[in-house]
Amino acid sequence: MDFTMINIVIPTVKILIVFTVVLLSVLVMTYAERKVIAFMQVRLGPMRVGPWGLLQPIADALKLFSKEDIIPTMADKWVYYLAPTLAIVPALLTFLVVPFGDQTTFFGLLKHPTSMAISDLNIGLLYILAISSVGIYGILLGGWSSNSKYPLLGALRSAAQIVSYEVPLTLAIIGPILMANTLSMKGIVEAQSKGMWFVIPQFFAFLIYTACAVAETNRAPYDLPEAEQELVAGFHTEYSGMKFAFFYLAEYANMIVVSAIATVVFLGGWLPVPGLAFLHIPAIIWFALKMGFFLFIFLWLRATYPRYRYDQLMAIGWKFFIPVALINIFVTALLVL
Amino acid sequence: MTEEKKPTTPDKQIDALKAEMKKDEPGKTVSAPRAEGTVSAKPKPAGPPKPIIVEQAHDPVSEDWQKKILDVLGDKAKDSYVASGEFTIILENGSDFPGIMALIHENGFDYLSDISSVDYSKYEGTPKHFGLSYHLYSVADNHRIRVKVFLEDGETILSIMDVWATADFHEREVFDLMGIVFTGREGLRRILLPEDWIGHPLRKELSKNEGNAAYTAKLVKKAREDA
């Protein structure tokens, strides 16, 4: 491994690009969420700031920046400060291994083709699963350190929920891993380029993954930790200003992460839709489209379904998703062998 | 825990507060605030010296089910009549009052619609200060009945919460707004007004703003003491 200039510059540039894009897409996501849900509810959504309310996310961001930073008197101050950071850092770290496209030279800009991922770890999936589990500490500590009852209940729910849904989520991914025979994100996409996308042979795994992904990101219909009708705002009830924005950001970043994983593992990553390859759409656009579709499902679910109750959620996780995921692994293993 | 409150005390409190307020602000009275500086409507001309009062017609008890319930009650029912199609039985307040109500309950009237209290002190031709009306309904037979009890000021009455669980809120409301004390039950405390409210606002001796003014005065006094 030679430490030439290019080996430092390229990853740095990539990191900057990815983080900018991710943070921008979070902004876009907040706008898209409000618009999509509004349209499903025969409303218009934000319309005032900018044409069609396009500048609304920026206005929101500015508002959150300029808001007073309130700390409850009885809060555990250091933990209270730490929690939003703990929530957002793992969410952003996971983007390290997401391949947004095939190897590219950026239109001949570079001599050697480079990967569209910041780093192409050979245990990419494992890395994501490991890192994203850390994010829960942010929620847990945030809820606990507020020293308030509603956040505490929210944090308890969140902990239970994420612990129990991590298991079926991981189990759901094992099927595709078995079929691809690799843990590398790139390898999984390449495995799909030969055959069909894994969403078809692993359809049940895909369904379980979708459900668990929604639960992992605390989104409706599994948004118990922040169920506003029950717990006001759940774990971040006491947070305000930028610290609140961090939680908000983390939630959306997590949504993008799980969509990226779904795209890579089940929807063929940057591969074009079979039969549409002649269009010569760049790989990254395909990736974005697929991610967009998955994110749309998130919003669609939120607009449609009521919320589960805490105990029911656990029951479904343990009694339904885990058995189905296990059966799926079993069947897949048999077929692969 | 039964809260024993003497209903006369709050009124004395009010009088004391009224006197105190008059001392504090001699210019102001406790009457309703009016738009200042404007000429309002002329006071209503006093009615003719002896207004003709039309009475609601009282019919005799005629229907079978009404007679049946009267038979069951026997001489416990002091009086009974039908007015505007509504059957009313008047009972005496006493230690067997919940028992009589349970008897009525057993005879089909299983649904307690409402308990209302009336301050009859400015009403002509009523025997006592307060009236309590229990509106009962029979879900199976679709009959309604009103049971009335008259009480003197300061007289307590036994609770019927054991007969109808719904009486809880109703009795608390009557206690809160009219100051009639129900004994033989738990948790008789104010329901709509603050715990430290003075007086019972539905009593006729209080004008519509007096209770409020007294309470505000109390809060102001407390705030001044704190400061």
Add this chain to the structure above:
Amino acid sequence: MKGITDFVKAFDYRDLIKGAAVTLRHFFKRNVTLQYPKERWTPFPRFRGRLTLLLDEAGEDKCICCMACVRACPTNVISITPGKKEGRKMRFPEEYNFDMDRCIFCGMCVEACNFDAILLNDEYELAQYSRQDFKFHREKMYLPTPKVDYKK
């Protein structure tokens, strides 16, 4: 056994798909909201807005100070000072004061008026910046309320 049938039945996603179809269909439907300060809503003729004094063809007050509206008002927001005017047999309202901050827009005054002299008009943007602006005197009550210019 029941557990297993329930387990299998859980794969019947028809109930969820049906709901999702409804929201998706609405996604492509026209929305129904009104973009309020830009688009405005026209009240129906019977709308109960601000109290207005009416004039007859000669430009005279129709009100003859019978005080029916004052008596009918449940919140005592109207007060009238009757006056005499030359060339007019009836009394006329020298002062007709109306405290809109206490008005409940019930329409009892209009109902009580036997001379069609008052009306609850169709104004619904009645917010003001100063409490004093809610006190209406006779001169202000003929005109429409000055519109507050809403900035975006």
Add this chain to the structure above:
Amino acid sequence: MFKSEIIELNMGPQHPSTHGVLRLKLKLDGETIVGLEPEIGYLHRGVEKLAESFTYLQALNLTDRLDYVASISNNLGYIETLEKLGGIEVPRKAKYFRTLMTELGRLSSHLLWLATHALDIGAMTVFLYAFREREFILDMFEMVTGGRLLTTAFRYGGLKDDIPKELEQKIRDFIKIFPGRLADYEALLTKNRIWMKRTKQVGVISAEDAINLGLSGPVLRGSGVRFDVRKAEPYEAYGELDWEMAVEDGCDTYARYLVRLEEMRQSLRIVEQALDGMPEGEFRTKAPKVLKLPKGEVYHCIEAPKGELGYYLISDGKGTGPYRLKVRGPSFVNLQGLKPMAVGHMVADVVAIIGTLDVVLGEVDR
């Protein structure tokens, strides 16, 4: 080694799902409710005391503000009470039109209930769909009475004004579109597995307990008790129209949900029939402008959207206003059902149960 502690949680008066200023003192063991105490009175305006200083007609304004989402029903109950004591006749046209308006009021109230109940359980889209239809009904109210929420709709002896001409077309439009919209709500909720899980076997109350607690309206009928004032003591035109009472045996939140949905369908039927059979003629009998009632007392109740709404009116025969007006608000009594329904369930169920009781704090506190 482990020490468990009961958490006391204060839900309300400012809380997203207490439907107003209801305060609940919850005692929690984990997330399970072990104790519950409703605290009310935050919206107490002294309606009953105020009524004593008003004339009979002025007091009508107070009834608007009881159950402010169904003020038409409150108006009707009060006006009928006056008519009962005064022996005032009402023309048939007014009776039909009152029935029609009251049923529209019931629809709008039930739509608001559906909206908030679904929102409480997390289905937020139904909220906006239901509000869209409710807006349609409020437009009709505005056409007729000039008010959207606080209608002050009827007068003793009939109606305030004649029926506006454009109203019929508007109602016909509504009758045409509403069944489709109702099907949308049902598609989103009725068979939805999450909805069923959240509402079935939640807030169970037996028929016996429900009667003993004095519950009324859809809450009582959801427990299988066949009691609807419109059937039991038909007032206005209900006796002449063809409709069914909605009853379910489930005793739980889901049953009450079904009852209310069925009631909406029946209300639509009543509206259609009342519109078709609307008689010609006078809309108001000659009644004095200042009403004086004979000395006496009367208790009259109607079936408001929330349950049995009763007015106990006492007149001393001298004044032009009530000597005493007691309001039996169905929400006030139904709120007593909250404790027996909720204890033993979880926090999320309390929210569902408040929704299913459909309390309006304006009526609870009066």
